Amino acid sequence: MLVESGNTAAAGDRAHAHDGAPKIALAAPRWPARVLFIESRSAPGHPVDSFETHGFEIHGYRDAIGALLAARSAEPAAIVAPTDMVNVDFLSFIEAMAASSDVPVIVGLATHENATELAYQAIARGARSILALPCRAEQLIAAVRACGIRMEPSARPLRVGELILDPQAFKVSIGDATVTLTPREFLLVHCLMRASPRVVGVEELASALAVHDDGSVAATRVLVTRVRKKFETAAPESSHLLETVRGIGYRINDG
The missing domain is CATH 3.40.50.2300 (Response regulator)
Structure with missing residues (x-):
């Protein structure tokens, strides 16, 4: 840009x-x-x-x-x-x-x-x-x-079931498969994994992502759909990982 x-x-x-x-x-x-x-x-x-x-x-x-x-x-x-x-x-x-x-x-x-x-x-x-x-x-x-700049220096890798997120390496994987994400997508997964197993309301998620887009619910729903497709492309059996809870929001499943 x-x-x-x-x-x-x-x-x-x-x-x-x-x-x-x-x-x-x-x-x-x-x-x-x-x-x-x-x-x-x-x-x-x-x-x-x-x-x-x-x-x-x-x-x-x-x-x-x-x-x-x-x-x-x-x-x-x-x-x-x-x-x-x-x-x-x-x-x-x-x-x-x-x-x-x-x-x-x-x-x-x-x-x-x-x-x-x-x-x-x-x-x-x-x-x-x-x-x-x-x-x-x-x-x-x-x-x-x-210059002493590190990404989330105190952050440790997160794991929910087969889904692993490493903030230091900026890497997400499902089992042995790597999922290639943009910064916005990575932040979305990071927010959901930190909250798991809690359901994250769509408005709350939109607010967390507002540093990257207009903070709208519509943009957040599109982003979730894109991440889910990337999960399924990397690991076809992973469709259950990112769950939509109708009328509330989203969560990462461990089962």
């Missing part, structure tokens, strides 16, 4: 006017963890497709303005800032982020002249690590984890 910037002048002023501003202590990163990735001019692109499968979400921005504003509302785990970012001075951006939030900034080392010097200056001003651009998914994951 590429997000167009908003008011460049106003947001640019915010990037510089951080002296004396109160520091925002953000809550624990939302799960799956969200990484804001500002695209580089000299090394464009980001590994959005493969990154999702590791339990992280990546949100791309064409310049620094959108990322700067989103950092206050998106509860990101980290921000990747290229040394050749557009519309905002790179070092000013680093200083602004270090002064106004606890979100770690990863320096995206672009391919332009003086990129290395800028990267080291950024580390001295509060950036947490350096990532060479363009990068592969595993390189970006390593850079995020180098």
Whole structure:
């Protein structure tokens, strides 16, 4: 997802006017963890497709303005800032982020002249690590984890009957069969497994999934249907695992 910037002048002023501003202590990163990735001019692109499968979400921005504003509302785990970012001075951006939030900034080392010097200056001003651009998914994951970010570090694998969910590996399996899920689908299964054997009301489930969609009951019902089909594709005998309790909601069965 590429997000167009908003008011460049106003947001640019915010990037510089951080002296004396109160520091925002953000809550624990939302799960799956969200990484804001500002695209580089000299090394464009980001590994959005493969990154999702590791339990992280990546949100791309064409310049620094959108990322700067989103950092206050998106509860990101980290921000990747290229040394050749557009519309905002790179070092000013680093200083602004270090002064106004606890979100770690990863320096995206672009391919332009003086990129290395800028990267080291950024580390001295509060950036947490350096990532060479363009990068592969595993390189970006390593850079995020180098900042101390882990997915649900205290979470243990969940098991209900033959259904197993591992939050650390972002993996769901039925017996020996792996079920490939999107972050929204994974979160749905996680919510139901944590509640099992309780029936989870459809409104409650919709609210838990609202970080990924419009939070509507209709969208939640569609998602449940999609997950059930994926269960049955991975293990044809698993149709009983995700049960619909008519008029109430859904639950994961262990039998």
